[in-house]
Amino acid sequence: MAPEIMKGLKDVYLDTTESSFIDGQEGKLLYRGYNIHDLAEKSTFEEVIYLLLYGNLPSKEQLAEFDVHLKANRRIPDEVIQVLELVKNSHPMDALRTGISAMSAFDPEVTDNSVDATIRKGIRLTAMGPTIVAAHHRLRQGLEPVAPNPDLNHAGNFLYMLFGEVPDQETTNLLDVDFILHAEHGANASAFGARVAASTISDLHSAVVTGVGVLKGPAHGGAAEEVMKMALEIGQPENAEEYCRNILDNGGRIMGFGHRVYKAEDPRARHLRDRSRALGEKLGEPRWFQILNYVEEEVMVRYRSRGIFVNVDFFAGSIYYLLDIPDDLFISIFALGRIPGWTLQCAEQYDDNILIRPLLEYSGEMDLEYVPIEQR
Numbered sequence: 328m329a330p331e332i333m334k335g336l337k338d339v340y341l342d343t344t345e346s347s348f349i350d351g352q353e354g355k356l357l358y359r360g361y362n363i364h365d366l367a368e369k370s371t372f373e374e375v376i377y378l379l380l381y382g383n384l385p386s387k388e389q390l391a392e393f394d395v396h397l398k399a400n401r402r403i404p405d406e407v408i409q410v411l412e413l414v415k416n417s418h419p420m421d422a423l424r425t426g427i428s429a430m431s432a433f434d435p436e437v438t439d440n441s442v443d444a445t446i447r448k449g450i451r452l453t454a455m456g457p458t459i460v461a462a463h464h465r466l467r468q469g470l471e472p473v474a475p476n477p478d479l480n481h482a483g484n485f486l487y488m489l490f491g492e493v494p495d496q497e498t499t500n501l502l503d504v505d506f507i508l509h510a511e512h513g514a515n516a517s518a519f520g521a522r523v524a525a526s527t528i529s530d531l532h533s534a535v536v537t538g539v540g541v542l543k544g545p546a547h548g549g550a551a552e553e554v555m556k557m558a559l560e561i562g563q564p565e566n567a568e569e570y571c572r573n574i575l576d577n578g579g580r581i582m583g584f585g586h587r588v589y590k591a592e593d594p595r596a597r598h599l600r601d602r603s604r605a606l607g608e609k610l611g612e613p614r615w616f617q618i619l620n621y622v623e624e625e626v627m628v629r630y631r632s633r634g635i636f637v638n639v640d641f642f643a644g645s646i647y648y649l650l651d652i653p654d655d656l657f658i659s660i661f662a663l664g665r666i667p668g669w670t671l672q673c674a675e676q677y678d679d680n681i682l683i684r685p686l687l688e689y690s691g692e693m694d695l696e697y698v699p700i701e702q703r
């Protein structure tokens with residue numbers, strides 16, 4: 328009897344997790360039991376990293392100590408800067424992948440796959456991830472990397488290292504919320520990829536490199552960049568209908584819509600929608616939000632009955648664009664937010680490991696006769 332094929336592992340539970348809970352029908356997301364709406368509105372990325380990696384909200388003292396620790400781990404060795412210089416013409420995600428890989432040569436615990444060492448390494452990678460992305464971005468423009476600034480929080484310091492200027496509080500908060508919204512999301516493709524690497528008892532650096540590689544595709548983290556490209560091509564709200572029709576009538580997809588798990592609105596999208604609108608108005612550039620809003624409310628409204636709603640990536644790109652962040656950096660920001668989630672899931676994998684190794688049903692030819700090359 329032919330086996331049942333679970334194509335794309337759709338609806339397959341591969342394990343249990345204490346990382347995040349997703350109710351795709353209701354559009355609900357919890358990190359370690361806490362609602363994403365509360366975390367987005369009331370928490371900070373630093374606190375969310377702590378929550379994810381240690382399992383509970385920190386006290387004031389614990390958070391202050393953790394913050395000092397994060398800041399102390401922001402610097403990357405000169406050798407890694409040299410590697411980034413060598414690959415300065417690559418896509419920022421490729422540079423991040425290479426940078427994390429290179430960091431494995433300098434981490435004293437690289438081969439220690441205990442849960443505690445994994446959490447410690449994950450904190451270091453979370454802390455230095457922005458330094459890698461920002462250094463590569465500077466180097467590719469022929470500029471010197473900017474050293475981390477301990478007076479700034481994680482989000483503010485990233486913007487500072489990217490642009491060489493201390494960002495205002497509002498901009499810092501925008502990126503802080505964005506990092507929170509991207510921090511963890513169940514068995515998404517990149518976390519699954521990271522778990523597969525961890526399940527062979529490969530190390531966290533290899534698993535995070537895998538996660539970065541898997542995230543890069545437009546069906547996963549690359550959608551934000553594609554959405555902004557679409558908004559720029561549309562140009563004006565009145566062009567949106569025809570533009571989207573052309574795509575949809577030809578069997579294409581509108582990026583930033585649809586989700587494997589959510590059949591209701593992605594709860595993360597709300598926070599970025601509100602912020603995209605507010606930022607556009609503040610900067611006197613409401614056009615991008617208007618275009619996106621038209622696509623959501625007038626074009627894609629017809630897809631809601633099929634369970635296709637905006638996802639986290641739909642409004643993210645417009646925010647980055649308005650903050651003058653180049654479009655090829657959008658996915659890297661997603662990746663920087665996701666390092667704690669990958670780390671936690673790898674720690675869970677190591678803690679109760681089983682090699683992840685599904686089956687493929689063979690559909691090719693059988694028992695062919697080997698013909699020597701001279702006779703073919």
Ligand code: CMC
Nearest residue numbers: 545546547548550580581582583584585586587638639640
């Ligand atoms: N625009 C138009 N139609 C769509 C879209 C879309 N964005 N997404 C799904 N559909 C349709 C699809 O054509 C298919 O129709 P039919 O049944 O007639 O063939 C149906 O919905 C189901 O699609 P699917 O590909 O079987 O669903 P999936 O669960 O495999 O796909 C997805 C999930 C995210 C890959 C898909 O919705 C998509 O390609 N979206 C655009 C890319 C995107 O925004 N990705 C970011 C995902 S959220 C960020 C993250 O966590 O990674």
